[in-house]
Amino acid sequence: MSPRGKTRTLALAATAALALLLSACAPGSEAPAPSTPQSGATIEKDVSKMGEATLTVWDQEVRGGQNEQMTKLNDAFEAKYPNITIKRNSQSFEDLGKTLRLALSGTDAPDVVQANNARNTMGAFVKAGQLLPLDDWAKAYGWSDRYPASVLKYSQYSTDGTTFGSGSVYGLPQVGEVVGVFYSKKKLESLGLEVPADWAAFESAIATAKEKGETPLLLGNIEKWPAGHVFGPIQGAKVPAEQIEKLGFGNAGASWTTPENQAAAQTLADWSAKGYFNKGVNGTDYDAAWQKLTKGEGVFLMGGSWMAADLADAMGEDVGFFAPPATAGEGAHTTGGTGLPFTVTAKTKNADLAAAYIDFITNEDAMKVLADTGNLPVLDTAAHAPASGVLKDVYTAFESVTTDGVLLPYLDYATPTMGDTLGDSLQGLLDGRIDAKAFTEAMEADYAGFTQGK
Numbered sequence: 001m002s003p004r005g006k007t008r009t010l011a012l013a014a015t016a017a018l019a020l021l022l023s024a025c026a027p028g029s030e031a032p033a034p035s036t037p038q039s040g041a042t043i044e045k046d047v048s049k050m051g052e053a054t055l056t057v058w059d060q061e062v063r064g065g066q067n068e069q070m071t072k073l074n075d076a077f078e079a080k081y082p083n084i085t086i087k088r089n090s091q092s093f094e095d096l097g098k099t100l101r102l103a104l105s106g107t108d109a110p111d112v113v114q115a116n117n118a119r120n121t122m123g124a125f126v127k128a129g130q131l132l133p134l135d136d137w138a139k140a141y142g143w144s145d146r147y148p149a150s151v152l153k154y155s156q157y158s159t160d161g162t163t164f165g166s167g168s169v170y171g172l173p174q175v176g177e178v179v180g181v182f183y184s185k186k187k188l189e190s191l192g193l194e195v196p197a198d199w200a201a202f203e204s205a206i207a208t209a210k211e212k213g214e215t216p217l218l219l220g221n222i223e224k225w226p227a228g229h230v231f232g233p234i235q236g237a238k239v240p241a242e243q244i245e246k247l248g249f250g251n252a253g254a255s256w257t258t259p260e261n262q263a264a265a266q267t268l269a270d271w272s273a274k275g276y277f278n279k280g281v282n283g284t285d286y287d288a289a290w291q292k293l294t295k296g297e298g299v300f301l302m303g304g305s306w307m308a309a310d311l312a313d314a315m316g317e318d319v320g321f322f323a324p325p326a327t328a329g330e331g332a333h334t335t336g337g338t339g340l341p342f343t344v345t346a347k348t349k350n351a352d353l354a355a356a357y358i359d360f361i362t363n364e365d366a367m368k369v370l371a372d373t374g375n376l377p378v379l380d381t382a383a384h385a386p387a388s389g390v391l392k393d394v395y396t397a398f399e400s401v402t403t404d405g406v407l408l409p410y411l412d413y414a415t416p417t418m419g420d421t422l423g424d425s426l427q428g429l430l431d432g433r434i435d436a437k438a439f440t441e442a443m444e445a446d447y448a449g450f451t452q453g454k
Contacts, residue, residue: 043140044352047081055353056087056110058103060096060340065374069174072369073361084353093340097121104130109347111354114340115171117154119164119250120416122343126170127161132344133168137355143172146362150407151176151378153245155341164249164413171341172362174370176378178336178398178407179229180323182301182311182390184293187214191299195320198328199237206276209299217271218298219281220289221430224423227268227281228411230302231426232335235264237326241333241406247443248409250418252451256444265429265436272430282427293319304336305376305394312390321393323401331405336398338378415450418443 044050061070067090074086089110091099096114103109104125115122115131125131138144144152151173158167181202188195188205191212196202209216221227235244239260246254255261271277278284278298293301294314301307311319323332342361344354360366367377371384376398385395401407412419425442428434434442 043136043355045140045356047084047353047356050083050350050353052083053350053353054085054087055112055350055357056089057342057357058089058091058096058100058110058113059342060091060093060114062090062092069370069373069375070361072373073366076369077357077360086357104128104345104347109345111348111350112342112344112357115343116340117337118413119161122155122170122341123157123161123164125343126157126159130346131170132346132348132351133159133170134344134355134358135168137351137359138169141355141359143169143359146379147172148402150402151338154338154407154409155343163251165245165251165409171343172358173338173341173378174362174366175339175375176336176381176398176402176407177305177338177376178323178394178401179232179302179304179334180321180332180394180397181233182290182293182303182307182319182321184296184299184315185318185320187296187299195322196324199324199326201328202324206271206300210274210276215278215292215298216276216300217278218289218292218301219277220284220286221281221427222283222285224427225412225419226286226289226303227426227430228422229304229335231264231268232408232411233302233323233332234267235261236333236335236406236408237324238264238267241408244333244408245406247447248411248413250414250447250450254447256440256447258440261440261443262436265439268426269429269432269436269439273432277430282431305398308390308394309374315390317389319390321390321397323397323405325405331400331403332397333406333408334401335410336401336407337410415446417450418446421446 059070061067070088070090074088078084078086097116100113100115115125122131152169153165155171155173156167156169157164183195191209191214193205193208196205206216219226219230239258243254243258243260246252247256278289278292290301290303290307290311292298294311308321323334325332342358344351344358348354362379364380367379367384370377376394377384381395381402382399385392411422421442425434425439429436429439
């Protein structure tokens, strides 16, 4: 996609402020779960039979190709159904986060809204009964067949908001994100290395690059969250996926203080101690780090798919991308997710129309529009891949991870405070202030404190 680097950056940077905002007015545990208003009734799927109506949609698709794809899809919807007028309110991620809470609790709520997947947003709205569970429409439209379970789970909560990653469907995303490894093809060739086919080969390539005088890994972690996109794939290669999912979704039944998690933390600490990263990672800006790759100052850069367009603009065909699986030939278990899902508010007066709109902007034709406007479509991704270049690599990797591997949640999803805990702990692990055991204990304290208190 015209990658959502800025969107994801804003999302993470705003986490703490948004958590405070939501916690200040978070609903109590007694808040009733909403019921689907047409449960048991026939769902109308033919929009042309719904009469003259206005559908109010709030989204945060404000940049470049993001705005372009929404404009095209909204125009196509109105052209197909001239009886419907779409009233679009497009805001930045930060602004939407600030205004949506009040809008959902007010008397003039929109019909369709994009809601951040995380517990402190979508989870809070579900718990407050402010979003509709969409299971009846999911069945009517076949959304469970359209979306692989590995993707759909990012829009699922129990109706009381306590369980994330399973339960009722509350929305559908349009775009995907995957964390992997960018690299310079020229650097690999000069080092006599092939693109690593699995995790062991990747670790061997890092060691070889260091031995030959290169900077193996680039990281800018002054903002604290980028190191999570290095640790996440390491954890995915060493810890059972079902354990990471419970930890990342903030669901009970797992623990950070396991030998596997400690081994993952030790790997990151060892990489730092061996000098595999550029000097001063905790004082280096995120953008400065990826720009070093474009200048030939490093070999590998672990990060998200949203960086692909900027890297391609600077490096052309020299940049590639892969997501190393634990075992060659299998799908990788790596960090990733989706764009903000489109949801239906509990106060809508036309849930059938809202659901039909969401179906329209996430169908097969919509995925082509997304690809044509520089976005990473969340479905049938490989089929829409460019013929060559790093975006082809990204599309192929996302398809592989979501169909043959496991798309693991961002670890800061877990609790309202986990973003800070993870960021501080990873900085300490990288600069040697804490060891792997202390890292897992800090993470466990946050996770267990949240899951046991729910």
